[in-house]
Amino acid sequence: MLSVTGLDAWYGSAHILQDVSLEVKRGEIVCLIGRNGAGKTTTLKSVMGLLPRVRGSVHFDGQELLGLPAHARYGRGLAYVPEERRIVPGLTVRENIRLGLVSSPIRSREGQVIERIAETFPRLRERLDQQATTMSGGEQQMLAIARATASDPAMVLLDEPSEGIMPVLVDEMFELFARMRDGGTTLLLVEQNVELALAIADRAYVMDQGRIVHADTARNLLADPRIREEYCAV
Numbered sequence: 001m002l003s004v005t006g007l008d009a010w011y012g013s014a015h016i017l018q019d020v021s022l023e024v025k026r027g028e029i030v031c032l033i034g035r036n037g038a039g040k041t042t043t044l045k046s047v048m049g050l051l052p053r054v055r056g057s058v059h060f061d062g063q064e065l066l067g068l069p070a071h072a073r074y075g076r077g078l079a080y081v082p083e084e085r086r087i088v089p090g091l092t093v094r095e096n097i098r099l100g101l102v103s104s105p106i107r108s109r110e111g112q113v114i115e116r117i118a119e120t121f122p123r124l125r126e127r128l129d130q131q132a133t134t135m136s137g138g139e140q141q142m143l144a145i146a147r148a149t150a151s152d153p154a155m156v157l158l159d160e161p162s163e164g165i166m167p168v169l170v171d172e173m174f175e176l177f178a179r180m181r182d183g184g185t186t187l188l189l190v191e192q193n194v195e196l197a198l199a200i201a202d203r204a205y206v207m208d209q210g211r212i213v214h215a216d217t218a219r220n221l222l223a224d225p226r227i228r229e230e231y232c233a234v
């Protein structure tokens with residue numbers, strides 16, 4: 001579904017991504033792991049068209065995305081939940097969800113979309129008319145995911161969704177990801193919580209200094225003592 005080949009990316013003159021290639025098949029959860037600064041966020045941003053200087057190829061559903069602006073990539077069925085969530089202050093939960101539908105063809109079916117989201121995210125159902133920024137960090141993260149998935153994208157890119165969230169909500173969130181996959185949504189997940197992420201992922205790529213240094217099934221990576229030692233809190 002997503003095929004990234006020979007991707008290079010720069011911030012100014014700093015050459016950050018070097019020859020990054022990865023694949024995500026339809027219906028998979030693929031995880032991107034690596035230390036701070038390895039280039040995981042930069043990879044997601046490059047796929048979404050959020051960096052000024054990127055070279056290589058990003059194929060999604062058989063079409064080249066490189067050169068298209070970010071909004072056009074959303075229009076093709078890709079969604080992105082950035083690390084910083086970007087919940088809009090002054091708006092309710094419902095109004096924030098509505099923002100995820102602004103340029104979507106299913107905008108006119110807002111009632112159905114809200115009902116689907118309320119079923120998927122019971123915590124949000126109780127809080128639809130609450131000011132979004134009065135919710136806990138974990139609930140706001142759920143809202144960021146709900147907003148990104150409101151338009152029913154084929155694939156969602158998530159950047160560190162569990163960061164700073166209390167453990168009970170983290171477990172809930174990972175169960176949600178597994179259900180999303182079972183419901184047909186494809187996920188590319190950047191996570192520091194490597195053990196939990198590998199437990200639900202199908203495959204994973206390990207990044208270091210802007211390059212992919214290892215790729216394997218999640219099961220093999222979880223069983224690899226070097227990966228456990230370097231990336232899992234054991």
Ligand SMILES: Nc1ncnc2c1ncn2[C@@H]1O[C@H](COP(=O)(O)OP(=O)(O)OP(=O)(O)O)[C@@H](O)[C@H]1O
Nearest residue numbers: 011012014016034035036037038039040041042043
């Ligand atoms: N806006 C920016 N301007 C210049 N350099 C940047 C910028 N954003 C990131 N970098 C650099 O790019 C490299 C990769 O950063 P990136 O955020 O992609 O890493 P990461 O693997 O997502 O790490 P983290 O888990 O810390 O977010 C780092 O060396 C970082 O300092």
